Every structure is written in structure tokens, then in C-alpha cells.
Amino acid sequence: MSAAVPNLVFLLDTPNVWRGRALAGTPARVLALAEHSHQAGAAVTVVLCDRGAEYGTEKDWPFDVALVHPSDFYAPATLARVLGMDAADFLVQCEAEALVAIGRELAGLLDARLVYDMHDDDAAVAASVGEPPEIVQTHATTQRTALRTADNVIVSTRNEQAMAATAGIPAPRTALLPNGADPYQRRCWGPEVDVATLVFVGNLYYQPNARAVDAIATTILPTLRAGDLDVRMRIVGRGPASLARGGQGIEFTGRVDTINQALKGTTIALAPLTAGSGAKMKVLDYLGAGLPVLGTCEAVTGLPTEHPGVIVEDDLYMWPARIAALLRDPAALDQIGRAGRRCIEQELSWQRIGAGLVRHCRSWLATFPPGAKPAVDNHCAGVPRWLTEHADQDALGDPETTKPGQPRWLRQSTAVIPEGR
Numbered sequence: 001m002s003a004a005v006p007n008l009v010f011l012l013d014t015p016n017v018w019r020g021r022a023l024a025g026t027p028a029r030v031l032a033l034a035e036h037s038h039q040a041g042a043a044v045t046v047v048l049c050d051r052g053a054e055y056g057t058e059k060d061w062p063f064d065v066a067l068v069h070p071s072d073f074y075a076p077a078t079l080a081r082v083l084g085m086d087a088a089d090f091l092v093q094c095e096a097e098a099l100v101a102i103g104r105e106l107a108g109l110l111d112a113r114l115v116y117d118m119h120d121d122d123a124a125v126a127a128s129v130g131e132p133p134e135i136v137q138t139h140a141t142t143q144r145t146a147l148r149t150a151d152n153v154i155v156s157t158r159n160e161q162a163m164a165a166t167a168g169i170p171a172p173r174t175a176l177l178p179n180g181a182d183p184y185q186r187r188c189w190g191p192e193v194d195v196a197t198l199v200f201v202g203n204l205y206y207q208p209n210a211r212a213v214d215a216i217a218t219t220i221l222p223t224l225r226a227g228d229l230d231v232r233m234r235i236v237g238r239g240p241a242s243l244a245r246g247g248q249g250i251e252f253t254g255r256v257d258t259i260n261q262a263l264k265g266t267t268i269a270l271a272p273l274t275a276g277s278g279a280k281m282k283v284l285d286y287l288g289a290g291l292p293v294l295g296t297c298e299a300v301t302g303l304p305t306e307h308p309g310v311i312v313e314d315d316l317y318m319w320p321a322r323i324a325a326l327l328r329d330p331a332a333l334d335q336i337g338r339a340g341r342r343c344i345e346q347e348l349s350w351q352r353i354g355a356g357l358v359r360h361c362r363s364w365l366a367t368f369p370p371g372a373k374p375a376v377d378n379h380c381a382g383v384p385r386w387l388t389e390h391a392d393q394d395a396l397g398d399p400e401t402t403k404p405g406q407p408r409w410l411r412q413s414t415a416v417i418p419e420g421r
Helices: 025-039 076-083 096-110 122-128 133-149 158-166 207-226 259-263 281-288 316-327 330-346 350-367 385-392
Strands: 007-013 043-049 064-068 090-093 113-118 152-155 174-176 197-201 232-236 250-254 268-271 293-295 310-312 408-411
Touching: 007 025, 007 096, 025 043, 025 113, 025 281, 025 350, 043 076, 064 076, 076 096, 090 096, 096 113, 096 133, 113 133, 113 158, 122 133, 122 385, 133 158, 152 158, 152 350, 158 174, 174 350, 197 207, 197 259, 197 281, 207 232, 207 250, 207 268, 207 316, 232 259, 259 281, 268 281, 268 316, 281 293, 281 330, 293 316, 316 330
Parallel strands: 007 043, 007 090, 043 064, 090 113, 113 152, 152 174, 197 232, 197 268, 232 250, 268 293, 293 310
Antiparallel strands: 064 408
């Protein structure tokens, strides 16, 4: 393919999309990188694994999207055939397990360079939620294998950049592309001081988010209300029925059509995250909306050192006092919110990040010709943690519009090579 127009294929397996929009952090990153690299001049195809979600129609997607059955998604020869793609420049995968299991074979079939979008430290996530040491080690091994298997690596934080360097990935083959927000799509509501409404956004099937909601319900909100502070809590996102119960000043909205509407009419955004890893999309959405954010050190991972727009407090027992003080100071709320919005506009817009991805791809095409890679030991691959969590909580839908060998193109603007090419 021409170096002037890099051709990128992104693979994404998730139930957390809805009519072209992402409902959780990982799909939000993948779809944003796809959309904004497309806007910056790349040819983009996203391959979605059919999990029975509401995928919408062509008008909901700004780039080519193929929906494929799960049995095809994890079968490289079949996937390459149903896509009908003669070649691509880059195959981008965000899950270490999937990359190790199928990435090298599929990249070879597409004559593509294999790119690992390392959006998280999977071993750190496992350790932070108290999983057994052997599970933590399995994640670490798989992630190291993914790094060494890929031709190029994308990272979202300095920590991941250091991990890539430790694994022996040369710096020119690594691109630091942080998470961001789109200031043109994210409306800057600013804090609504009079409504005294706190907000948390997150996929509640993800354990670090579930723990944060538990802290809100058991530690933060009861203390606020015991102090006669009339505050309300809005929690936005899909979650198991056992967790998403309203009452006592908490509203669980479930899935919402847009994050813009979810953040309207709120005063302070919360990120009481004590587990996890990587840059947090929810915090960037909060900042893009001009909301002041109260978060932990974990919540500001991947942000600039000064983390404008975010007040950091790791002691959750201090949060009620922090929130009460902020609610009494409208000027401070406004100042903090404006600082966060400026950070998005000037440093962390998806427009800048997408253009950066295209620049790196053009450089990689010009500098690093495809080379033979050693055979991959994919026995360590295992199953992505999110897939296990969703399956355990009955959060995976069944394919409704695809069958094995029969993809559904949600949007298709490029020529497709017929089967049997």
C-alpha cells in the first residue's frame, strides 16, 4: 500500500458498543484511534466480533466496519477470507491474548505489520484486584510475548512505554499515544453548582469499576448524607443487577445514548479507583465536559504530571470532606473544570492523537520493511480477562445477525476481493 495512505485494520471483541459508540474504556480507545486516524488520512477497517449488541447501520459508523461471528474472529484463515482483503499495511490488536493466539498468522495472511496497542498492564490489573500470583504471572508472560511478537507497539502511558523498552522493543518501533477526548464531540457543560449531583461513569462488569461503585455506596455517600449534605449520585454504565440497585440518593442509569447527556446537570465527577492500570477514559470524558474531578492517584495515570482538572486524594475516607468543601466553593469548581477542559483542547484531543498515529504509521512504512518473525509460542495466550468476567456475569450476547462464514458489513466503502481469490 502507499505510504501516503496507510491502511489499518483494527480488531475489536466487545459487547460494549452501541450504534457506533463505545460503552467502556477499551472499545472507546480503539474506536477513537480508528475514527481519528481515518480523519487524518488513513484507510481504516474495524472488525467487530458479533456479541449480539445493537450495532446500528452505515450512518452510525465513520469508517468501514465488518461484523463477524466469534468462530470466525478467532480463526485467522477464515477471518482473512470473509474480510476478502487482499492486503493491509497494519493489523492493530489491543488484547495480548488474542494477539499471541492469532495475530502473527493473520498479519501474514494480510501481508500486514502486526501492531500491539498496549492499553493496559494486564498483570498490574490482576495484582490490584487480588488475583493469585500464578494468574498475575500468566498475564505478565502473555503480555511480554505479545510485545515480542508485534512488529510495532502503541502505548498509552509512560509505564507501558517502559515495559516495551524492557521487553527489548526499539524506541523507533514504539509510539506513545495517550488516551484522549474529542473537544468537538464532548460538550463542555461545566459544573452545575446548584444541583449538588455527583457522577461516576464506567462499565460495572469490570471489577475495578465495581469496587469504585461499592466505595461510593458504602463509604463516601453515607458519610455525606449523615452530615446533612443533600447530594445525589448518578452512576452511568452497564452492570450486573446485583450491583446496579438505586435508592438512598443513588441513580443507576444503565447504558445511555451519549456521554454528553450523562454528564449534563452534574457538579463533580468521581473516580475513586483503587485498582486497575492504564489511562482512564472516564476521567478524560469528565475533563472534556469541563467537570471538576476528584480522583485517586490511579485515576490520573496517563495524564500530564500536573493533572489539571483533577484533585487527587487516595484516602477515600477523606472524600466526603473534600466534596463538601468543593460544593461550598463555586469559584473553585469552575476554575478546576476550566483547567481540565483546556488540557483536553491543547494536549489530549483525539484529533492530535489520531494524527500522531498516522505519522507513526507512515514512518514505520518508510523505515521498517516487513521482516520474518520467529514462530510464536501461543500456548500461554489464555483468555482475555474481560471475556472471562463478562461470561461469568452473563454479560455476553449471542450473535443475531451473523453466522460462521457470513459476515455483516455495517459500512463498506472499499472494494472487496471475492471469496476464492
